[in-house]
Amino acid sequence: MSDETHPEDPEGAGAPEWRNFYGRRAGKTMRPSQKSYLSEDLETLRPFGVTAEENPARELLDLSTVFGDARPVWLEIGFGGGEHMVHMAATYPEVGIIGCEPFINGVAMLLGKIRAAGVSNLAVHPGDVRELFDVLPEGSIAKAFLNYPDPWPKRRHHRRRFVTQDHLVPLHRALAPGAEFRVATDIPDYMRQTLEEVPKAGFLLEEHGPTAWKDWISTRYEKKALREGRVPDYATFRRL
Numbered sequence: 001m002s003d004e005t006h007p008e009d010p011e012g013a014g015a016p017e018w019r020n021f022y023g024r025r026a027g028k029t030m031r032p033s034q035k036s037y038l039s040e041d042l043e044t045l046r047p048f049g050v051t052a053e054e055n056p057a058r059e060l061l062d063l064s065t066v067f068g069d070a071r072p073v074w075l076e077i078g079f080g081g082g083e084h085m086v087h088m089a090a091t092y093p094e095v096g097i098i099g100c101e102p103f104i105n106g107v108a109m110l111l112g113k114i115r116a117a118g119v120s121n122l123a124v125h126p127g128d129v130r131e132l133f134d135v136l137p138e139g140s141i142a143k144a145f146l147n148y149p150d151p152w153p154k155r156r157h158h159r160r161r162f163v164t165q166d167h168l169v170p171l172h173r174a175l176a177p178g179a180e181f182r183v184a185t186d187i188p189d190y191m192r193q194t195l196e197e198v199p200k201a202g203f204l205l206e207e208h209g210p211t212a213w214k215d216w217i218s219t220r221y222e223k224k225a226l227r228e229g230r231v232p233d234y235a236t237f238r239r240l
């Protein structure tokens, strides 16, 4: 949580302007198998033209070229180890799911799971979701998932949370009217901010409580939260 980027060294692989990213981009050493997933699979699963290096004019993506047809496209923000994304891809083969995750060890874990599950309806942006927001056509996403976002518990860090207008306004723009936006968290104060901020960005709260969605699968962070005695909380919003 410490490698803040610097204006003169803009990590973020081509953000159009400098953006802070406070999370981790790499962790402990990867297994040789995980390195081979990254070198062999990522290039074909990565939508071309998300980074400013590849697409300095920030032309909008044509999502039908990402999945080969005009299927509905869903978005998972910060997929971690990828268990929810792969589960959703297997459950809904008629949909395409784009996942974003700047933590490269998580990307490698996802790629291993994609191989094991044999799913072919996923695309992976190994970076910040804000880069993707820049190039997603308006109304192009039919559903979005935010599972266990980084909690940033200190009050002075609350503005780093995903559920701030800086993130929610571009998310709203990318979502189609009527699209569902799901948020899961184990941090009561994160849910408080979610319930306050998401409606301000143009979403209607549909459901909120301790019962998970019927097609939910528990993620790594949820399992950790349960082991440590924290209680999952789920909210469903509808984009107006």
Ligand SMILES: C[S@@+](CC[C@H](N)C(=O)[O-])C[C@H]1O[C@@H](n2cnc3c(N)ncnc32)[C@H](O)[C@@H]1O
Pocket (backbone or CB within 6 Å): 023, 024, 077, 078, 079, 080, 081, 100, 101, 102, 103, 106, 127, 128, 129, 130, 146, 147, 148, 149, 150, 151, 219, 220, 221, 222
């Ligand atoms: C607490 S983890 C949860 C991971 C996973 N969703 C789960 O439930 O196990 C939050 C994840 O969000 C990712 N993340 C943070 N900021 C992000 C951003 N701007 N774009 C995409 N992912 C981000 C982090 O790298 C981290 O893996």
